[in-house]
Amino acid sequence: MDTHIITITFHDCATRYGLSEADVREFVELGLLHRAASLPDALEAEPDHLARLARLHHELGLSKDSLEVVLAMRQRLQQVQQELQLQRARVRQLERFLRGSAPMHDID
16 A cells, blocks of 8 residues: 655645644644654645544544544554454465465465
């Protein structure tokens, strides 16, 4: 899965995603967003992440502290799903090997 990262100023981010600049700065302080290394008062982030953060904050009314928990849970869920895919691939490979129809290969 390709990750598309954009660089956007705090002001543009606030305008485009319906957040205040104070919210954006607080999200940076909480570690939910990351400053751009090349520009002052700018972020480097995935547009989907910014939209998700704004939606959770505004539409669902989650507090900033709750956002951190929800986003951490989402990241952990994605990791578990990737691990599940890997384990399923290993099981399929082992089943084919035990039936004598395929050699074993390292899946990592």
